[in-house]
Amino acid sequence: MIIDICDFNKKYIQKIIEENFEKIAPTYYRLLSEWMNSSYEVFNDIDKYRIVLYLINKDFDHYIQIKKIENYDNFFMFDKSLELDRINIIEISKNLNIPKESARRKILDLEKLGVLQKIGKKIYIDRSAYKLVRPRNTLKNLSVLLSNISEVFKKVEFTNKSLNVDEVSEHLKNNFTYCWYYFYIFIFTLTSRWKRQLGDLEIYSVGMVITCHSIVNKSYEGIGLNFSEWKKDILNINESGVNTMSISEITHIPRPTVVRKLNYLLKNKYISVNKKKQFTINMKDKALVDTIKIQEQNISSLSDLVLKIFQKIKN
Secondary structure, eight states, X not given: OOOSGGGSOHHHHHHHHHHTHHHHHHHHHHXXXXXXXXXXXXXXXXXXXXXXXXXXXXXXXXXXXTTOOOOHHHHTTSOOOEEESOOOHHHHHHHHTOOHHHHHHHHHHHHHTTSEEEETTEEEEOHXXXXXXXXXXXXXXXXXXXXXXXXXXXXXXSSSOOOOHHHHHHHHHHTHHHHHHHHHHHXXXXXXXXXXXXXXXXXXXHHHHHHHHHHHSGGGTTTTTOGGGOOHHHHTOOOOOBOHHHHHHHHOOOXXXXXXXXXXXXXXXXXXXXXXXXXXEOOOHHXXXXXXXXXXXXXXXXXXXXXXXXXXXXX
C-alpha cells in the first residue's frame, strides 16, 4: 500500500521525478511514442483521434461529477453510444490547440466516417468509436510507467512498498473512468504544447520514434534524456540512428510525409543525420532551450497525473 502520498504536494512528487528521470525516461517515452503511433493509425490523422477522445472524455467527466467509477471490463462490456448535448467547436479548438475551421472540418469528416452521428437535433458518438479507442496497449504501457515510478518512490523512501505492473494494471482497471479521465487530460495538455511548438503532431510522432531509439542506445546511458543536463560534447555523440523507412513503418505515416517532417526537424536542429542516412536526437541552440521548457511543463503535468492516480490507489 502506498503511504502518505496525499500528505505531499505535487511539487514534491515532481522533484522526485525530475531527480530520477533517467530511470523513468525509457518507459515514459515509450508510452508517449506508442500512443502517438496508434492514434495516427486509427484515422491517419492524430487530431481527429484527439477530438474523438475529447468527446468521450465528456463521458468520463460525467462519472467524475456524479462520483461514480466504472471499471474497465464493465465500461467496454456493452455496445453503447454516447449522446452529446452539443459539440462546442470553440472549446475543442481552444483545449486541443486546433484552429477553429480545422476542427470544424475534422468533425464533418468524423460524421462522414460514421463515428459521429446526427439524429434529428441530437448528436451521438457511435458505439464503434469506443472499440477504436479501447486502450489495451496504453493501459499496459501506463501500468509499466507507474510501476517504475513507484519503484523510484520506494527507493527514495517516499513509500514503503512499490507496486508491480500487474498490481498497477488492476488498480487502473478497477478505477478506469476516473484514471482515464485524468490520463486524457494529461495527453491533451502534452500534445497541445508540442503542437504549438512544432506546428503539427505528426512531426512530434516522428521525433518521438527517434527519441525512443536514442534512449536505448548505449551512448546515452547515464543521461536519461533529462535535457536540462545535456552538454555540448554529449550532443555530438556519433551513434547509429533510425532510418526513414523504419520511422514510416513504426509511425504508420507515409514515407513522403515522414521525409517532410524529418526535414523540419533537421532544419530546426532537433535531430541530426549521419552518413548512413540514420537520424538521431541532436538538439542545439533554440531547439534545446524550447525542449527543456516543454519537458519541464510536461513533467509537471505527469506529476499531476501520478498524484491523482496514486491517491486513488491509496484510498
